[in-house]
Amino acid sequence: MPTIVVDVMPKAELLDPQGKAVAGALQRLGVSEFNGVRIGKRFELTVDGEVGEDTLAAARRIADEILSNSVIEDVVGIEVVE
Amino acid sequence: MPTIVVDVMPKAELLDPQGKAVAGALQRLGVSEFNGVRIGKRFELTVDGEVGEDTLAAARRIADEILSNSVIEDVVGIEVVE
Numbered sequence: 001m002p003t004i005v006v007d008v009m010p011k012a013e014l015l016d017p018q019g020k021a022v023a024g025a026l027q028r029l030g031v032s033e034f035n036g037v038r039i040g041k042r043f044e045l046t047v048d049g050e051v052g053e054d055t056l057a058a059a060r061r062i063a064d065e066i067l068s069n070s071v072i073e074d075v076v077g078i079e080v081v082e
Numbered sequence: 083m084p085t086i087v088v089d090v091m092p093k094a095e096l097l098d099p100q101g102k103a104v105a106g107a108l109q110r111l112g113v114s115e116f117n118g119v120r121i122g123k124r125f126e127l128t129v130d131g132e133v134g135e136d137t138l139a140a141a142r143r144i145a146d147e148i149l150s151n152s153v154i155e156d157v158v159g160i161e162v163v164e
Binding site: 031 | 086089091104107111113115117120121122123124125126127128129130136137140141148149
């Protein structure tokens with residue numbers, strides 16, 4: 001079944017306290033390879049049959065209007081995986 | 083700055099009530115293209131300098147041990163983006 005993956009991340013100018021908390025935890029645990037963590041959402045939309053232009057357009061529309069809050073989030077990716 | 087993206091999804095055999103709620107909302111709003119929605123997390127780990135084998139190994143380790151809960155979640159992807 002084809003799946004459309006929509007990735008949503010908090011806007012770059014926002015603080016993302018959840019990511020900050022994870023970054024702080026990594027530091028305390030002695031993991032020093034990463035200097036920043038941001039946490040967003042990954043939506044997997046399953047589709048019956050083939051993914052046509054209209055299905056992709058619908059995915060783009062709901063990504064902008066329903067799955068993300070454009071005040072605080074950006075849709076960073078929409079892709080089809082099998 | 084290179085970024086390592088870690089994708090975490092709820093295990094397939096789990097119900098994912100958040101995804102179910104979104105799927106129900108889409109149906110009520112008349113969006114009929116998608117027959118299932120599952121919602122996971124996308125972590126963006128920023129790295130200073132280059133991403134070597136050791137940095138990737140560290141990413142894999144924290145993905146399994148810290149970023150995901152292996153009882154209810156699977157790490158479905160780890161990739162480097164620039």
